[in-house]
Amino acid sequence: MNSILRYKGYSARPEYSADDQVFYGKILGIDDLVDFYTENAKEIEKEFRAAVDDYLEFCEEVGKQPQKAFSGTFNVRISAELHRKAAQKAQEERTSLNQIVESALEDYLEPDQQKAAVMVLPPEFAKQFTQPIQTVKASGSGAAGAGLWGNSVNEKRRVKAC
Structure with a gap:
């Protein structure tokens, strides 16, 4: 909405x-x-x-000039070194310098806001996170068998094999 x-x-x-x-x-x-x-x-x-x-x-x-709302465009003067670091970070994250600056401002102005994160992984790493989930039997006793895994020691649990 x-x-x-x-x-x-x-x-x-x-x-x-x-x-x-x-x-x-x-x-x-x-x-x-x-x-x-x-x-x-x-x-x-x-x-x-x-x-x-x-x-x-x-x-x-x-006879007054009406104010206009902010356009979303402004110039920022920063050191050449900070500019270089920000541009390099943008390239590493496959995003734009504008997006890096916008994200930094959002983090500064609204530090308590939680944002969804997207991570782009190279294909060789991405396949590690797309393996099927395997079902295994939990066994043992004590904390691993009772409290953390439920009341039944032999209850089946879904875990991700990496």
């Missing part, structure tokens, strides 16, 4: 207030406060578009 509304280069993420029983939002990425609300969820996009249009009309009336 995509909860981001977009219109004329502006975006908003509407929310619901249970206390006020209204859907509300504001234009993201600009310093001016442009908000909107409605009691009807089906009207939220219409209200967002009206807020953007009102903002643009207001700016024109007062």
Whole structure:
């Protein structure tokens, strides 16, 4: 589900207030406060578009240049050595320098967020992880036979043979 509304280069993420029983939002990425609300969820996009249009009309009336949301493009000045290391890391991971910088910024700005990871393995290593799972009998007693493997010492377990 995509909860981001977009219109004329502006975006908003509407929310619901249970206390006020209204859907509300504001234009993201600009310093001016442009908000909107409605009691009807089906009207939220219409209200967002009206807020953007009102903002643009207001700016024109007062002779102000409307702010635009961030484009996602910016220049970064770093040392040549750091640039070299980042470019090399991007090549090693078969990704772009932009993706390396974006990932580093995400990790810095949202350190507690868990991300899905994808690892590209050369074919000779990948086959180690695609072998069929074999069923073996667990045996023994003590921790290996009871607590960790269940109540039955001879219970069948699925393990991966490497």
